[in-house]
Amino acid sequence: MVVNTERVDIAVTERDVLDRDEVMVAKPDGPLAAVLLAAGIGSFALGLFTTLAEASSGFRDRLVLNAGVGPLSGKTVWATVIFVVAWTVLHAQLRHRDALLRSATIAFVILTLLGLLGTFPIFFQAFAPE
Amino acid sequence: MQLTNRELWTLIHGMGLGALFLLAFAGGLAGFYSLRPEWLTSAGIRERIARLDIGTVVMAIVAWLTVITGTWIVYPWYRARPPEGATELEEYPRYFLLANEHLAEWHHFGMEWKEHIAWIAPYLATVVAFGAVYYGRRLAYEPAVRRLLMWVFIAAFVIAGIAGLFGALITKAAPIL
Numbered sequence: 001m002v003v004n005t006e007r008v009d010i011a012v013t014e015r016d017v018l019d020r021d022e023v024m025v026a027k028p029d030g031p032l033a034a035v036l037l038a039a040g041i042g043s044f045a046l047g048l049f050t051t052l053a054e055a056s057s058g059f060r061d062r063l064v065l066n067a068g069v070g071p072l073s074g075k076t077v078w079a080t081v082i083f084v085v086a087w088t089v090l091h092a093q094l095r096h097r098d099a100l101l102r103s104a105t106i107a108f109v110i111l112t113l114l115g116l117l118g119t120f121p122i123f124f125q126a127f128a129p130e
Numbered sequence: 131m132q133l134t135n136r137e138l139w140t141l142i143h144g145m146g147l148g149a150l151f152l153l154a155f156a157g158g159l160a161g162f163y164s165l166r167p168e169w170l171t172s173a174g175i176r177e178r179i180a181r182l183d184i185g186t187v188v189m190a191i192v193a194w195l196t197v198i199t200g201t202w203i204v205y206p207w208y209r210a211r212p213p214e215g216a217t218e219l220e221e222y223p224r225y226f227l228l229a230n231e232h233l234a235e236w237h238h239f240g241m242e243w244k245e246h247i248a249w250i251a252p253y254l255a256t257v258v259a260f261g262a263v264y265y266g267r268r269l270a271y272e273p274a275v276r277r278l279l280m281w282v283f284i285a286a287f288v289i290a291g292i293a294g295l296f297g298a299l300i301t302k303a304a305p306i307l
Binding site for chain 1: 197201202205206208209238239242243245246247249250253254256257260261264265268272274276278282285289
């Protein structure tokens with residue numbers, strides 16, 4: 001039986017050590033909670049505008065910011081304005097706060113699902129006048 | 131072989147910006163999934179984070195540009211009203227679809243869904259980009275935040291995918307000429 005007696009040297013190098021700042025310094029989750037909530041609010045606003053525009057021709061007409069785009073112009077512009085304003089206000093309020101992510105995520109999921117429901121044609125078209 | 135101005139913008143909106151967002155998703159998802167300190171060295175984390183930051187910010191910008199070009203440039207051509215008494219409706223996609231009983235649902239369901247739901251994708255993509263940039267390297271040590279951003283990222287992709295799919299199918303049924 002041939003035994004391989006060749007010696008193999010394995011160089012073990014020390015794994016990179018992380019900078020202390022990278023690991024130890026936790027960041028408050030308030031800023032992420034703020035943008036999450038703002039996205040949920042913006043999505044909900046879009047769904048709400050879409051459904052209200054279907055239910056009321058007067059409201060739909062008021063949403064027309066551009067004749068070529070029609071009511072979609074107002075729905076998307078106002079929903080985006082609400083998203084940006086909500087983000088700005090919430091960021092200012094929550095930027096130093098922490099441990100908000102769980103409740104913000106729950107609110108975000110609920111608001112976004114409502115927004116998705118409000119933009120689903122079978123749902124919003126049910127509000128169209130006969 | 132040539133493209134009209136309308137075809138060019140439709141191409142930029144759908145095949146350029148929209149497809150770029152959808153194609154970049156796989157890379158971004160892999161970036162989030164593999165961002166684990168037990169799998170990476172410190173140098174590896176720095177390199178991944180730099181790529182993730184740039185990737186998610188670019189994807190958010192692309193998502194915004196996709197809906198802005200779609201709504202403000204392409205959509206008015208889709209919903210343009212034909213002249214009174216016109217019977218040739220091929221240049222008026224919305225009215226062409228509505229005039230054909232077997233195509234009308236592409237507008238009533240497909241376009242009505244696409245034009246609204248698409249706008250939720252940039253909101254979600256902005257959350258992901260902000261989260262990635264805000265946490266930076268710390269993201270590797272915040273598994274709950276990383277998982278949250280990954281799910282928001284997936285939601286943005288699914289929403290953009292619905293809009294993109296209906297956009298492609300509607301364009302096939304009634305192209306913007």
